[in-house]
Amino acid sequence: MRRHSCFVFLFCGIFLSRILGFPQTNTSIDCDSLLPNYQAEPQTAAPPYLISVSFDNFEPGNEVQVTLEALKDANFKGFILQAREIEGDSPVGTFKITDPNTKVLECHNMTNSSLGHANSDVKQKVTTTWIAPRDVRDLQFLATVVQDLEKFWVGIQSKTLTPTHSESVNGTGKSKRKVCFESIC
Numbered sequence: 728m729r730r731h732s733c734f735v736f737l738f739c740g741i742f743l744s745r746i747l748g749f750p751q752t753n754t755s756i757d758c759d760s761l762l763p764n765y766q767a768e769p770q771t772a773a774p775p776y777l778i779s780v781s782f783d784n785f786e787p788g789n790e791v792q793v794t795l796e797a798l799k800d801a802n803f804k805g806f807i808l809q810a811r812e813i814e815g816d817s818p819v820g821t822f823k824i825t826d827p828n829t830k831v832l833e834c835h836n837m838t839n840s841s842l843g844h845a846n847s848d849v850k851q852k853v854t855t856t857w858i859a860p861r862d863v864r865d866l867q868f869l870a871t872v873v874q875d876l877e878k879f880w881v882g883i884q885s886k887t888l889t890p891t892h893s894e895s896v897n898g899t900g901k902s903k904r905k906v907c908f909e910s911i912c
Contacts, residue, residue: 756807758834758841759816761871761881763805769881775801776872778808778885786891787861790823793868793885796852803850805873808842809834810857813865813887820863823856865889 756763781792797803809818818840822831828850832841842855857868868885 756805756843756871756873758807758809758818758832761807761809761869763871763873763879765876765879767877767879769879774872774880774883775799776803776870776880776883778868778870778883780868780885780888782888783886784889784891785859787859789859791857791859791888792854793857794852794854795870795872797850801874803872803874804847805844805879806842806853806870807832808855808868808870809840810866810868810888812863813867815866819866820860821858823858825856826853829853829855859890863890 762769775798777796777798779794779796782789785791793808795806795808808822810820811817812819817835818837821837821839822829822842823839824831828845828848829842830845831839832843833839834841844850844853865887867887870883871879871881872883873879
């Protein structure tokens with residue numbers, strides 16, 4: 728009888744939490760569509776989540792702090808976050824881990840191109856650092872946030888970020904770049 732009790736306890740501890748809880752991995756949210764692989768439909772009401780960024784403009788190599796936060800009394804268990812060019816369909820830039828509740832993901836064969844949940848713990852907020860790539864246009868951060876297996880929001884957007892140009896500007900706001908005539912500077 729004692730062996731039966733140990734087996735039942737072990738079974739419940741290992742398998743029951745995986746069956747009833749939110750999946751531990753991000754394989755359940757598609758990198759392209761950002762849709763979870765569930766039978767439920769996405770929520771159509773305004774999401775109780777906000778994506779905030781530390782800068783409106785960026786240059787290649789800039790580190791931008793990105794925060795995904797629940798509003799009011801909401802929380803979440805899972806998510807995927809990407810930066811995409813406006814009208815783009817694949818992630819740009821890379822993420823660095825700064826929060827133990829997050830992990831980087833590979834989407835479109837690009838290492839660290841997406842960020843997801845590292846566990847199924849209830850979260851109010853996660854923060855990360857995104858590193859801007861070269862040669863991108865205006866972009867937004869997009870997220871899918873999963874509250875539970877029946878309730879999730881897809882396509883949550885940040886404000887638009889715009890790339891800046893590396894030319895220096897003087898105190899009058901005019902560019903200090905040289906003007907070349909006939910290819911002679």
